[in-house]
Amino acid sequence: MALGVTTLETDLAVTRDGVLVISHDPVLNPDLVRGPDGKWLPTAGPPIRTLNAVDLAKYDIGRTNPDSRYGKQYPGQKPADGERFLTLAQVFALGGPPLRFNIEIKTDPTKPDLTIDPEHFADLVVKQVRDAKASDRTTIQSFDWRGLVAARRLAPEIATGCLSIESNNMDTVRRAGGQPSPWLAGLDLQAHGGSLPRLAKAAGCAVWSPFWRN
Numbered sequence: 001m002a003l004g005v006t007t008l009e010t011d012l013a014v015t016r017d018g019v020l021v022i023s024h025d026p027v028l029n030p031d032l033v034r035g036p037d038g039k040w041l042p043t044a045g046p047p048i049r050t051l052n053a054v055d056l057a058k059y060d061i062g063r064t065n066p067d068s069r070y071g072k073q074y075p076g077q078k079p080a081d082g083e084r085f086l087t088l089a090q091v092f093a094l095g096g097p098p099l100r101f102n103i104e105i106k107t108d109p110t111k112p113d114l115t116i117d118p119e120h121f122a123d124l125v126v127k128q129v130r131d132a133k134a135s136d137r138t139t140i141q142s143f144d145w146r147g148l149v150a151a152r153r154l155a156p157e158i159a160t161g162c163l164s165i166e167s168n169n170m171d172t173v174r175r176a177g178g179q180p181s182p183w184l185a186g187l188d189l190q191a192h193g194g195s196l197p198r199l200a201k202a203a204g205c206a207v208w209s210p211f212w213r214n
Helices: 088-094 118-131 145-154 196-202
Strands: 007-014 020-022 100-105 138-142 159-164 207-210
Touching: 007 088, 007 118, 020 088, 020 118, 088 100, 088 118, 100 118, 100 145, 118 138, 118 145, 138 145, 138 207, 145 159, 159 196, 196 207
Parallel strands: 007 100, 100 138, 138 159, 159 207
Antiparallel strands: 007 020
16 A cells, blocks of 8 residues: 555455455465464365354464465465464455455356355345445456356345356356356356357446457
8 A cells, every 4th residue: 555556455254253355365375374372284174154253363364374385386485374364354444545445256066065055145244344434436346257147146235256267276157157157147148149248248347358369
C-alpha cells in the first residue's frame, strides 16, 4: 500500500467456525507453516476447514522452510517470525478507499471434502464484503464458477471474475469432455459457441481471467 499499489489480490479459506482467512492452500502447507511447538510441519497439515480460528492462529507462517524445494527458491527472503493467518476482516481494515480487492473463493468440485461448499462460501464472503462497506471496490473471483453464480444471486452489486485454466496440470474447461465441466456451474461451453468469454458473461461475470498461456 505504501508503494501505491491500487489492488490487492488474495485467496480465501474458511475455518471450522466460519471465519474467512487468507490462504492460498486449503490445507496447512509444510513449506510455510510451523506448529505451536515451533517446528516445521513434516507433511501437509489438516484442512483449514477442520480448525477453529483460535487454533489456526497458533501456527506461524512468518518464513519459508529453508530445506524445502519451495524455500530454496527464495534464499534471500526476510523472515517475519510470528506472522499468523490474517482474517479477511483484518485485510479490509488495513485498506480503505480507494484500495480495491480481488478476493478468490478457493473450492474444487473434484475435492469437495477439502472446503465448505461454494454456495456457503459465497454467502460468507458477500456478508464480509458488505460489512466492510467494500462492495463497490471488490471483485470476487474463482475457478469454481458455482460460487460466483451464488455470489451474483446474493449480491448483484458485487462484481465477479471468472477464472479459467487449460493446461496439462489443470484444466477447468475440459473442452474434450463431451459434457459441461464441473468447474463451470453447469454452463455448457458448446451452447455458447465454444467461447469462454461468452460463457463468463452467461455466468454473470464482469471479468474473464484466463491462465496467461491461454
